[in-house]
Amino acid sequence: MKKLVYAALVAATACGLSSAFAGDATKGKATFVGKGCWQCHGYEGQGGSAGPRLANTQLPEDGLISFVHNTNGIMPPFSEKLISDAELSDIYAYLQSRPKPADPKTIPLLNLK
Numbered sequence: 001m002k003k004l005v006y007a008a009l010v011a012a013t014a015c016g017l018s019s020a021f022a023g024d025a026t027k028g029k030a031t032f033v034g035k036g037c038w039q040c041h042g043y044e045g046q047g048g049s050a051g052p053r054l055a056n057t058q059l060p061e062d063g064l065i066s067f068v069h070n071t072n073g074i075m076p077p078f079s080e081k082l083i084s085d086a087e088l089s090d091i092y093a094y095l096q097s098r099p100k101p102a103d104p105k106t107i108p109l110l111n112l113k
């Protein structure tokens with residue numbers, strides 16, 4: 001059964017239907033800016049003075065969606081009326097598409113003996 005589901009996913013991806021399963025990073029960037037997430041988290045989700053880094057978050061997608069709708073800490077919650085699950089899936093794709101930090105092995109100063 002697992003194999004069948006996997007085969008269906010591969011087939012769907014090959015047919016260009018992957019957007020049914022994952023967000024759209026380009027739309028996600030526009031939503032991240034349009035809904036004001038950048039004001040606390042930075043345009044690239046790199047983190048700002050008011051909010052932590054979100055780029056390449058370790059949170060699973062449903063964890064991010066649930067956090068944004070339900071948080072009650074310093075960050076104000078954004079209800080489903082303000083931002084939909086689909087829009088948050090797009091934001092998730094955008095955040096996962098941000099460049100990763102440099103590998104320390106590629107930084108000469110850190111490799112001096």
Ligand code: HEC
Pocket residue numbers: 032035036037038039040041050051052054057059064067068071072073074075076078083091
């Ligand atoms: C007013 C500032 C502010 C805005 C606007 C804001 N955030 Fe946040 N966000 C925070 C702060 C501060 C935290 C740290 C947790 C806390 O203290 O509430 C946070 C935490 C998060 C986290 C959890 C990060 C983690 O690793 O636990 C996610 C995900 C997140 N924000 C997404 C968003 C998204 C998406 C938007 C736009 C819809 C947004 N935030 C808008 C301030 C903000």
